[in-house]
Amino acid sequence: KAGVTQTPRYLIKTRGQQVTLSCSPISGHRSVSWYQQTPGQGLQFLFEYFSETQRNKGNFPGRFSGRQFSNSRSEMNVSTLELGDSALYLCASSLPTAEKLFFGSGTQLSVL
Amino acid sequence: LAKTTQPISMDSYEGQEVNITCSHNNIATNDYITWYQQFPSQGPRFIIQGYKTKVTNEVASLFIPADRKSSTLSLPRVSLSDTAVYYCLVGSITGGGNKLTFGTGTQLKVEL
Numbered sequence: 001k002a003g004v005t006q007t008p009r010y011l012i013k014t015r016g017q018q019v020t021l022s023c024s025p026i027s028g029h030r031s032v033s034w035y036q037q038t039p040g041q042g043l044q045f046l047f048e049y050f051s052e053t054q055r056n057k058g059n060f061p062g063r064f065s066g067r068q069f070s071n072s073r074s075e076m077n078v079s080t081l082e083l084g085d086s087a088l089y090l091c092a093s094s095l096p097t098a099e100k101l102f103f104g105s106g107t108q109l110s111v112l
Numbered sequence: 113l114a115k116t117t118q119p120i121s122m123d124s125y126e127g128q129e130v131n132i133t134c135s136h137n138n139i140a141t142n143d144y145i146t147w148y149q150q151f152p153s154q155g156p157r158f159i160i161q162g163y164k165t166k167v168t169n170e171v172a173s174l175f176i177p178a179d180r181k182s183s184t185l186s187l188p189r190v191s192l193s194d195t196a197v198y199y200c201l202v203g204s205i206t207g208g209g210n211k212l213t214f215g216t217g218t219q220l221k222v223e224l
Contacts, residue, residue: 101156
């Protein structure tokens with residue numbers, strides 16, 4: 001069974017641009033969560049989607065948004081990039097009846 | 113959301129048993145205790161999960177006392193490849209969705 005796939009693996013953008021990251025969950029997993037990881041703040045929860053609906057949201061500005069498609073694939077978008085948005089963005093999927101998250105390898109975003 | 117407290121770092125030698133304790137005083141009745149392992153530039157990986165007493169799998173054991181206000185991850189006979197950050201999480205991802213918060217984690221360094 002394929003794991004959680006995140007694309008692209010690396011991304012370099014400049015301030016003010018926007019970026020879209022993609023996540024394909026494990027087959028059968030309908031919940032997808034996004035996390036931001038930085039050396040200073042650690043792993044921070046961004047939001048979670050289940051059956052195309054945002055179910056939970058972390059404490060991030062509106063520049064961070066996401067969506068989920070009918071096949072459970074998810075995208076997150078960051079608009080008007082700032083230097084502080086440089087981070088490893090992780091996606092995790094899970095079954096609704098399981099207490100376990102499966103993470104992808106992440107997208108390393110660098111904002112110059 | 114339950115807050116967790118764990119040591120920032122630990123050092124060990126190959127072949128030794130390592131015990132990492134996590135404190136979670138305000139754990140809720142429905143909360144599970146889950147431990148994840150993370151290597152640099154990778155997503156966290158599930159290690160073990162428990163609700164009460166003791167759980168053991170092929171890589172670790174999890175000890176949870178009756179009051180559930182703390183838990184201990186036990187790694188038997190560690191090797192260099194166990195050098196990683198270990199996160200203790202308390203919460204539930206069923207029902208209302210992913211409400212897990214990652215703490216700062218414990219950086220385990222294993223030496224020869």
